[in-house]
Amino acid sequence: MTDDTLPSSSLPENLTEKRIRDLLQRPDSPAHAILSFAQLDGVSVQHGHAHIALSTSRENAEKLTPIRSAVEAEIAKLPGLTGATLSLTSHRPNTPQPAPPQPAGHRPFNLGKGKPAHAIVPDVTTVIAVASGKGGVGKSTTAVNLAVSLAKTGLKTGLLDADIYGPSLPRMLGQSTRPEVKDSRIIPIEAWGIKTMSIGYLVDEKQAMIWRGPMVMGALTQFLGEVEWGHLDVLVIDMPPGTGDAQLTLAQKLGPKLAKGGAVIVSTPQDIALIDARRGVSMFERMETPILGIVENMSYFCCPNCNHRTELFGHGGARAEAENASVPFLGEIPLLAAIRASGDDGTPITLSAPESEAALAYTRLAETIAETIKTKL
Numbered sequence: 001m002t003d004d005t006l007p008s009s010s011l012p013e014n015l016t017e018k019r020i021r022d023l024l025q026r027p028d029s030p031a032h033a034i035l036s037f038a039q040l041d042g043v044s045v046q047h048g049h050a051h052i053a054l055s056t057s058r059e060n061a062e063k064l065t066p067i068r069s070a071v072e073a074e075i076a077k078l079p080g081l082t083g084a085t086l087s088l089t090s091h092r093p094n095t096p097q098p099a100p101p102q103p104a105g106h107r108p109f110n111l112g113k114g115k116p117a118h119a120i121v122p123d124v125t126t127v128i129a130v131a132s133g134k135g136g137v138g139k140s141t142t143a144v145n146l147a148v149s150l151a152k153t154g155l156k157t158g159l160l161d162a163d164i165y166g167p168s169l170p171r172m173l174g175q176s177t178r179p180e181v182k183d184s185r186i187i188p189i190e191a192w193g194i195k196t197m198s199i200g201y202l203v204d205e206k207q208a209m210i211w212r213g214p215m216v217m218g219a220l221t222q223f224l225g226e227v228e229w230g231h232l233d234v235l236v237i238d239m240p241p242g243t244g245d246a247q248l249t250l251a252q253k254l255g256p257k258l259a260k261g262g263a264v265i266v267s268t269p270q271d272i273a274l275i276d277a278r279r280g281v282s283m284f285e286r287m288e289t290p291i292l293g294i295v296e297n298m299s300y301f302c303c304p305n306c307n308h309r310t311e312l313f314g315h316g317g318a319r320a321e322a323e324n325a326s327v328p329f330l331g332e333i334p335l336l337a338a339i340r341a342s343g344d345d346g347t348p349i350t351l352s353a354p355e356s357e358a359a360l361a362y363t364r365l366a367e368t369i370a371e372t373i374k375t376k377l
């Protein structure tokens with residue numbers, strides 16, 4: 001009996017994995033198009049479900065979004081498979097590409113009228129930085145659900161999207177209102193019980209994409225000094241990915257408040273993401289920021305039909321990394337289409353499906369962090 005004549009149900013998983021790789025490599029296959037934009041990091045089949053890990057640039061990740069579902073559907077048609085999920089991670093340069101010169105005195109958004117910077121988040125008690133060494137690992141999704149869950153524990157919570165080159169908060173929170181400005185102070189947008197701010201509320205995304213480093217630092221400083229955060233027990237910051245100047249600036253400016261809170265590092269289980277997570281841990285250690293721990297996102301797949309749990313791509317890597325770095329392991333978030341969909345729909349999964357396994361994982365994460373914060377209030 002040849003490979004092709006084996007009944008689908010008895011196809012060994014490694015043979016199916018080879019078929020997926022062959023399909024992706026075949027120039028006449030529609031799925032092949034995805035490899036023009038992304039690099040194949042791994043293929044794994046477990047209990048009839050295929051997981052394909054790809055990495056790409058952020059720009060290409062956007063081009064891939066429209067073809068993602070079609071490729072998943074095409075792969076799922078292979079014998080022996082009941083479904084397929086593509087997971088995409090992206091690398092972004094820490095330093096932006098050179099941009100056209102800006103007029104002298106130009107500010108990223110002209111709201112402070114050139115006054116000296118106000119005190120940095122004066123009435124915020126603690127700051128939590130949600131960071132990742134690598135883009136696309138689910139840092140923003142984690143930050144949003146963590147903030148919403150912290151608010152549910154009774155803490156007055158804010159959420160700042162510090163990812164100037166790729167703000168995702170407006171989409172993930174379903175907000176498109178432009179913030180008001182009163183007495184040169186920007187009023188945060190209230191959504192789902194938290195106060196939020198993002199560059200995406202203020203300027204067109206493409207405009208921010210070409211900002212030089214100093215303009216990005218200027219915008220971040222304005223977010224900290226010119227937004228009317230009011231009293232907050234905790235401000236969660238969705239950090240830009242990587243370990244560059246923007247991360248260092250934020251860590252320096254927020255020093256004592258960050259020292260009362262700390263950093264949460266998000267990683268996927270793949271080795272490549274873990275190497276970047278390690279860099280993130282050492283950057284915060286150098287800044288003397290407490291590391292609250294590492295979260296493993298897209299840790300395992302839960303079949304939406306039978307709830308069967310499938311472990312992906314060396315699941316457990318982040319736990320081992322946390323042990324190596326002697327920092328706490330904060331838990332595992334499953335890879336679930338519902339998490340992606342709730343992010344796209346603008347209602348965090350902790351609110352749209354509070355009893356789901358994913359929401360419960362975020363709740364446990366928030367409860368652990370809330371315990372630390374409540375000792376500092």
Ligand SMILES: Nc1ncnc2c1ncn2[C@@H]1O[C@H](COP(=O)(O)OP(=O)(O)OP(=O)(O)O)[C@@H](O)[C@H]1O
Pocket residue numbers: 058090132134135136137138139140141142163166168241297298333334335336337338339340341343344
């Ligand atoms: N656990 C998960 N299960 C399914 N999809 C997820 C999960 N976590 C994140 N995603 C999806 O992966 C994509 C990237 O997530 P997200 O924007 O949170 O990552 P990020 O690390 O903040 O990326 P970037 O650095 O590019 O801003 C989004 O479409 C999101 O909905």
